Amino acid sequence: MHIVDGALSAPVLVGGTLLAAAGIVRGARDLNLERIPSAGLLSAAFFVASLVHVPIGPSSVHLILNGLAGLVLGWISFPALFVGLLLQALFFGFGGLTVLGVNTLDIALPAVIVGLLCRPGVRSANAALAAFWGGIAGALAIALTALMVAAVLALSGDAFIPAAKLVVIAHVPVMLIEGLLCAAAVTLVRKVKPELFGMPADASAVGLRAAEVRS
Amino acid sequence: MGHCTDPAAPSLSGLEASRAGMGALRPLDPRTRILAAGCFALVVVGLDRLALLAAALLLALLLAVLARLPLRRTLKRVMAMDAFVLFMLILLPFTTPGTPLFTLGPVTATEEGLRWALDIALTANAVMLAVLALVGGLDAVTLGHALHRLRMPESIVQLLQFTVRYVEVVEREFGRMRTAMRARGFVPGNDLHTYRTLGYALGMLLVRSLERSERVLYAMKCRGFVGRFHVIVELRFGMPDALLALLLSVLLAVLVLVEIRLGSAH
Numbered sequence A: 001m002h003i004v005d006g007a008l009s010a011p012v013l014v015g016g017t018l019l020a021a022a023g024i025v026r027g028a029r030d031l032n033l034e035r036i037p038s039a040g041l042l043s044a045a046f047f048v049a050s051l052v053h054v055p056i057g058p059s060s061v062h063l064i065l066n067g068l069a070g071l072v073l074g075w076i077s078f079p080a081l082f083v084g085l086l087l088q089a090l091f092f093g094f095g096g097l098t099v100l101g102v103n104t105l106d107i108a109l110p111a112v113i114v115g116l117l118c119r120p121g122v123r124s125a126n127a128a129l130a131a132f133w134g135g136i137a138g139a140l141a142i143a144l145t146a147l148m149v150a151a152v153l154a155l156s157g158d159a160f161i162p163a164a165k166l167v168v169i170a171h172v173p174v175m176l177i178e179g180l181l182c183a184a185a186v187t188l189v190r191k192v193k194p195e196l197f198g199m200p201a202d203a204s205a206v207g208l209r210a211a212e213v214r215s
Numbered sequence B: 001m002g003h004c005t006d007p008a009a010p011s012l013s014g015l016e017a018s019r020a021g022m023g024a025l026r027p028l029d030p031r032t033r034i035l036a037a038g039c040f041a042l043v044v045v046g047l048d049r050l051a052l053l054a055a056a057l058l059l060a061l062l063l064a065v066l067a068r069l070p071l072r073r074t075l076k077r078v079m080a081m082d083a084f085v086l087f088m089l090i091l092l093p094f095t096t097p098g099t100p101l102f103t104l105g106p107v108t109a110t111e112e113g114l115r116w117a118l119d120i121a122l123t124a125n126a127v128m129l130a131v132l133a134l135v136g137g138l139d140a141v142t143l144g145h146a147l148h149r150l151r152m153p154e155s156i157v158q159l160l161q162f163t164v165r166y167v168e169v170v171e172r173e174f175g176r177m178r179t180a181m182r183a184r185g186f187v188p189g190n191d192l193h194t195y196r197t198l199g200y201a202l203g204m205l206l207v208r209s210l211e212r213s214e215r216v217l218y219a220m221k222c223r224g225f226v227g228r229f230h231v232i233v234e235l236r237f238g239m240p241d242a243l244l245a246l247l248l249s250v251l252l253a254v255l256v257l258v259e260i261r262l263g264s265a266h
Helices: A010-029 A035-049 A066-092 A100-122 A127-156 A158-192 A203-214 B030-046 B050-066 B071-095 B111-134 B140-149 B154-183 B192-222 B239-262
Strands: A053-056 A059-062 B100-104 B107-110
Touching (some): A010 A066, A010 A100, A010 A127, A010 B154, A035 B154, A053 A158, A053 B192, A059 A158, A066 A100, A066 A127, A066 A158, A066 B140, A100 A127, A127 A158, A158 B071, B030 B050, B030 B111, B030 B140, B030 B239, B050 B111, B050 B239, B071 B107, B071 B111, B100 B111, B107 B111, B154 B192
Antiparallel strands (some): A053 A059, B100 B107
């Protein structure tokens, strides 16, 4: 969920912006010549994926996928998700300009936390266990994001507390769906391209690619 | 699976197409636009009086008219954002303590709450319109160039450029995958099968993006890329920029002064 301009108090805006800037700088340290193209393309992929609407009950929600982003990008989630939010704010007017830092923090910090927490599990030799950790990553990232959005609102004024509670409740189904999607995505990526999670390429996959090159 | 993507969702091809209409703001330097939008946002977020916020919204509307923003698309975007925050705004009058205004069953709306909700609505709409008018018409490459000149770290700017360059490519890739899924009879519903299939599709999208990025990197290295984009277009701060800077500074200063003079409304 994006917060718009004008809703948050000044200390929250400044604090959020500073923390987001720190995260972006930390993430930028991992960006070098070798990583920038892959980070850029993955950032584009997450941007496109966030436009996908998934049916849920009679309605539909759009995806955030910050858990998956954290698993794949680690600290680079900060600059990558910031770029996505910046493009949305500048070209589509989605989400505000002064809240860009807070919005980045709300989405990217859970991504980084989940990445650090769940990556070992996702790399596990056991495929079912890896899918389970993938599901945890997807669901936990949304839960943390919802809690942070709620906290940011509540810190800006007691009058926002009911709205903050609603934000958390509204994200419960999203949490479940992103967990399922993330588990499935992890299962597939491990089979096809384990390097995405920093795992060594599977021997059989290398064989396949060699065959592909020859043909 | 076309119905899985919201038709009202902004199309990424807009990043390129929005270049068309820039109206009277066309001659402005992109750096001027970014700084102007930033200053406008900061000042408007700081304003408290509803009358001043309304004036700011008028100013934003004027910018939108000058930039000849396409009416329908802009309205759609503004309404999408307003619908998004509507529930929060409707709650606010009832959750803010203060002078009772009217009672609706068990809950009472207060004057302060209503004022606050209006404050947020005016601020959000004014900033959004100003941003769309000033920056929304830029093409993304120029935006990256300008941000670089404004001292954004080069690696972040490059990340932005890569993202913008490949967003459409990835979008088309995903479109092809959706077509393939539809051709195989996939209909999204509320079941595990839908979520698993979509999850696989998203995973595949990441895999294909990473593999594309490997090819891109090899190709760039073959052409001698060493991590720097060379800029051959110079940006110029000219008369139109000075004019806008002056006008906007004066108007924003007036807003701030009136606000300080009359004291905060809260």
